[in-house]
Amino acid sequence: MDIDWAALGQVFGVSLVATVGLVGIFTLGIVSGSPRTAGSTPSPLARTGAYACYAVCVAAVAYGIYLIAA
Numbered sequence: 001m002d003i004d005w006a007a008l009g010q011v012f013g014v015s016l017v018a019t020v021g022l023v024g025i026f027t028l029g030i031v032s033g034s035p036r037t038a039g040s041t042p043s044p045l046a047r048t049g050a051y052a053c054y055a056v057c058v059a060a061v062a063y064g065i066y067l068i069a070a
Contacts, residue, residue, distance in 0.1 A: 028053050032047075032050045
């Protein structure tokens with residue numbers, strides 16, 4: 001049995017970058033959609049940005065499921 005270490009390293013690197021990026025985008029959505037002070041609401045632009053971040057996360061997860069199922 002022979003292990004292709006270069007391919008394994010590439011899979012690890014891409015997985016690490018994708019995971020950190022996806023968590024970062026989700027965190028950006030949480031931060032932009034949360035109110036800055038108690039009792040206030042975020043601006044419509046901030047709320048739209050938060051929904052866009054969530055949509056990117058959903059699209060990335062759906063694409064990953066598509067790749068696994070195909």
